[in-house]
Amino acid sequence: MTCDExxxxxxxxxxQGLGEAEEIAFEVHxxxxxxxxxxxxxxxxxxxxxxxxxxxxxxxxxxxxxxxxLSAYRQGLESAARPRWKDKVAAWWPKQPAWQxxxxxxxxxxxxxxxxxxxxxxxxxxxxxxxxxxASMRQLVALSLLQQQSASDRLRGVSWAYRAEPSxxxxxxxxxxxxxxxSNVNVRLQAVDALHAFAASPMTRQAVVQALPHEKAPIVQxxxxxxxxxxxxxxxxxxxxxxxxxxxxxxxVRERAQWAVERLQ
Amino acid sequence: xxxxGAGEVAQLAVLFERHHRGLFRYFVSMNRxxxxxxxxxxxxxxxxxxxxxxxxxxxxxxxxxxxxxxNAGVDQARKRMNDVVDIEEFAERRAELMSPAPGPEExxxxxxxxxxxxxxxxxxxxxxxxxxxxxxxxxxxxxDIAEVxxxxxxxxxxxxxxxxxxLEQIYFTLEKEKAS
Numbered sequence: 001m002t003c004d005e006x007x008x009x010x011x012x013x014x015x016q017g018l019g020e021a022e023e024i025a026f027e028v029h030x031x032x033x034x035x036x037x038x039x040x041x042x043x044x045x046x047x048x049x050x051x052x053x054x055x056x057x058x059x060x061x062x063x064x065x066x067x068x069x070l071s072a073y074r075q076g077l078e079s080a081a082r083p084r085w086k087d088k089v090a091a092w093w094p095k096q097p098a099w100q101x102x103x104x105x106x107x108x109x110x111x112x113x114x115x116x117x118x119x120x121x122x123x124x125x126x127x128x129x130x131x132x133x134x135a136s137m138r139q140l141v142a143l144s145l146l147q148q149q150s151a152s153d154r155l156r157g158v159s160w161a162y163r164a165e166p167s168x169x170x171x172x173x174x175x176x177x178x179x180x181x182x183s184n185v186n187v188r189l190q191a192v193d194a195l196h197a198f199a200a201s202p203m204t205r206q207a208v209v210q211a212l213p214h215e216k217a218p219i220v221q222x223x224x225x226x227x228x229x230x231x232x233x234x235x236x237x238x239x240x241x242x243x244x245x246x247x248x249x250x251x252x253v254r255e256r257a258q259w260a261v262e263r264l265q
Numbered sequence: 266x267x268x269x270g271a272g273e274v275a276q277l278a279v280l281f282e283r284h285h286r287g288l289f290r291y292f293v294s295m296n297r298x299x300x301x302x303x304x305x306x307x308x309x310x311x312x313x314x315x316x317x318x319x320x321x322x323x324x325x326x327x328x329x330x331x332x333x334x335x336n337a338g339v340d341q342a343r344k345r346m347n348d349v350v351d352i353e354e355f356a357e358r359r360a361e362l363m364s365p366a367p368g369p370e371e372x373x374x375x376x377x378x379x380x381x382x383x384x385x386x387x388x389x390x391x392x393x394x395x396x397x398x399x400x401x402x403x404x405x406x407x408x409d410i411a412e413v414x415x416x417x418x419x420x421x422x423x424x425x426x427x428x429x430x431x432l433e434q435i436y437f438t439l440e441k442e443k444a445s
Binding site for chain 2: 007008009010011012015017042043046047049050051052053054055056057058059061062063065066067069070073074136137140141144145148
């Protein structure tokens with residue numbers, strides 16, 4: 001291997017990207033060539049230093065702008081996909097004036113009839129569709145954020161979960177998982193609060209009861225107890241009694257558990 | 266991306282969560298302007314939507330995305346060619362991005378001053394800075410970088426080496442200035 005050949009392999013050598021044979025040939029060359037050895041060490045040190053240069057982090061407004069724009073783009077796509085009503089009407093509209101007048105009267109009569117029929121205020125299909133889209137967007141944002149490494153992102157995910165539909169089982173599962181497993185107390189605490197909206201689901205109650213004995217932070221334990229009281233979950237009384245009787249549990253938490261048992265009786 | 270290409274536009278949110286930080290760092294490294302980087306990241310994702318039909322799932326997604334990013338950056342630079350940047354605004358931007366004194370996490374590591382290293386990166390010519398940003402900050406494969414830059418893999422290796430040499434020279438110059 002020549003010096004020129006060795007030099008262009010340097011970055012791959014630092015990144016451990018060389019194949020075995022190439023790496024051996026490269027190291028043999030370094031062992032024999034002091035100039036290349038010195039250069040490899042000098043530049044290698046800078047290469048390592050580059051990995052330590054702090055990364056610029058985007059501000060929170062970038063995410064907000066993106067989701068707003070995406071939502072607007074989707075709405076634009078939907079409305080562009082729908083055929084224009086004028087074109088449809090024009091295709092059916094008669095060419096003769098007499099028939100045009102007859103059609104006008106027929107439309108007027110039909111309009112009056114439909115007006116009477118619609119007094120029951122049925123939700124319009126478009127509004128329903130739009131609602132579904134917004135719900136799906138909220139779900140996507142909440143789920144994406146809840147999986148992030150940074151605790152502040154996960155907290156934002158919980159905030160988005162507040163806006164999810166109470167019937168959204170995917171968001172509910174993500175919140176339950178955050179309550180049970182998240183390493184950050186603030187995320188767990190906020191996730192417990194967000195579960196209020198999902199009171200109707202038996203899964204929520206079951207998950208809260210299961211999380212209670214495993215939770216170690218008193219502030220989250222109290223929030224879980226309060227949630228069970230809000231749910232009026234009498235089946236949870238047994239678990240709460242156990243907690244109240246456990247000596248290793250924080251005194252304030254035990255008192256709160258005892259209070260909850262009394263409220264649920 | 267294949268799902269976005271098939272019309273599931275909402276899936277773009279997943280790509281955004283995965284890649285917006287990397288793209289932001291790329292643009293800040295290239296332009297030293299956070300507001301402009303915000304706009305360009307946004308632009309890249311909407312170019313991805315617009316040109317989703319051109320994405321070939323057999324191709325590397327990262328390479329395709331950075332090709333779009335480069336084009337967005339070039340278009341923006343062309344637009345700004347006619348803009349006269351006020352010298353005070355320019356100085357302000359640089360001051361925002363460069364902390365005057367190293368913080369605790371930026372103290373010298375292995376005898377290096379990371380603030381100096383960042384300043385050396387800023388002073389590199391754009392094409393050298395770009396290749397280091399892609400290969401080191403974004404940890405992209407050389408094959409993908411070659412696709413983004415439209416050159417051979419061997420050329421990428423040579424360019425990375427040359428960029429490191431240039432970086433070293435600037436770094437030592439700055440170090441001497443600091444010492445004197």
